[in-house]
Amino acid sequence: AQKVTQAQTEISVVEKEDVTLDCVYETRDTTYYLFWYKQPPSGELVFLIRRNSFDEQNEISGRYSWNFQKSTSSFNFTITASQVVDSAVYFCALPRGGYNKLIFGAGTRLAVHP
Amino acid sequence: NAGVTQTPKFRVLKTGQSMTLLCAQDMNHEYMYWYRQDPGMGLRLIHYSVGEGTTAKGEVPDGYNVSRLKKQNFLLGLESAAPSQTSVYFCASSPPWTVINQPQHFGDGTRLSIL
Numbered sequence: 001a002q003k004v005t006q007a008q009t010e011i012s013v014v015e016k017e018d019v020t021l022d023c024v025y026e027t028r029d030t031t032y033y034l035f036w037y038k039q040p041p042s043g044e045l046v047f048l049i050r051r052n053s054f055d056e057q058n059e060i061s062g063r064y065s066w067n068f069q070k071s072t073s074s075f076n077f078t079i080t081a082s083q084v085v086d087s088a089v090y091f092c093a094l095p096r097g098g099y100n101k102l103i104f105g106a107g108t109r110l111a112v113h114p
Numbered sequence: 115n116a117g118v119t120q121t122p123k124f125r126v127l128k129t130g131q132s133m134t135l136l137c138a139q140d141m142n143h144e145y146m147y148w149y150r151q152d153p154g155m156g157l158r159l160i161h162y163s164v165g166e167g168t169t170a171k172g173e174v175p176d177g178y179n180v181s182r183l184k185k186q187n188f189l190l191g192l193e194s195a196a197p198s199q200t201s202v203y204f205c206a207s208s209p210p211w212t213v214i215n216q217p218q219h220f221g222d223g224t225r226l227s228i229l
Contacts, residue, residue: 009154035217045157045204045220091156099164100145100208101172102218104156 002027002096006105013082014113021077021108023092029053034068034075035093035102045091051075082112116140120205120221127195127228135190135224137205145208146188147172147218148180150201157204163188195228202226 003026013019025034036048049059051068059066063080079086089109093102118139127133137146144165149157149172159172163182177199179191188207192199202225206218 004156006156037220043202044222045206047217047219050217099162100216100218101147101159101162102157103173104158106154106156 002094002103004092004094004103004105006092006108008108010109012111015084016081018080019082021090023075023105025073025094027094033095036077037091039089084112084114087112118205118207118219118221120224122224124225129195129197129228131195132193135203137188137221139186139207141207143207143209147206148190149204151204152201197228200228
């Protein structure tokens with residue numbers, strides 16, 4: 001069965017610290033995508049990244065980077081030099097059952113303090 | 115670009131009342147979805163639609179009905195609201211089936227409280 005586990009419920013860091021959010025998944029599919037979404041305090045869901053299971057290269061976008069490892073079924077998200085604006089709930093998601101339906105992890109609440 | 119628009123943004127209901135949440139998208143997306151978000155549980159799929167006139171059950175469909183009479187609109191109905199349906203509801207849309215695994219675009223959510 002498809003499953004996404006975000007074991008870290010809440011993380012608290014001080015500004016400028018690096019922080020890694022973990023995502024572990026289970027899937028029966030041989031090819032698949034993984035997604036990360038951000039939910040800031042204002043409540044909307046913001047798409048961050050989509051990765052294909054074919055591509056295990058790390059992805060970097062500014063202060064954000066993603067490490068995808070099929071061998072450990074993990075798709076971890078690192079924020080370098082965190083800022084207060086990074087405070088949000090972050091969700092990892094995996095497609096399930098076609099038609100672009102997603103199954104979400106429970107989310108990790110990140111609090112970045114000045 | 116409005117994207118996905120949900121109305122209303124907030125609503126308080128009494129147990130047993132009915133209401134309809136409206137979702138409208140202007141991106142010509144074939145697929146639309148309704149999720150609910152509860153603390154510690156992420157988002158769970160209630161119902162979805164893969165085209166005008168079609169609907170299907172998701173993970174937690176009980177107590178909800180949906181309709182997709184027009185391609186751009188997806189309605190979520192609560193016939194007899196229960197306190198367990200207190201949640202934040204998100205609508206999302208996705209490009210056509212030929213563009214698989216594209217990110218879903220989400221509305222801003224509807225916060226619904228059932229007393």
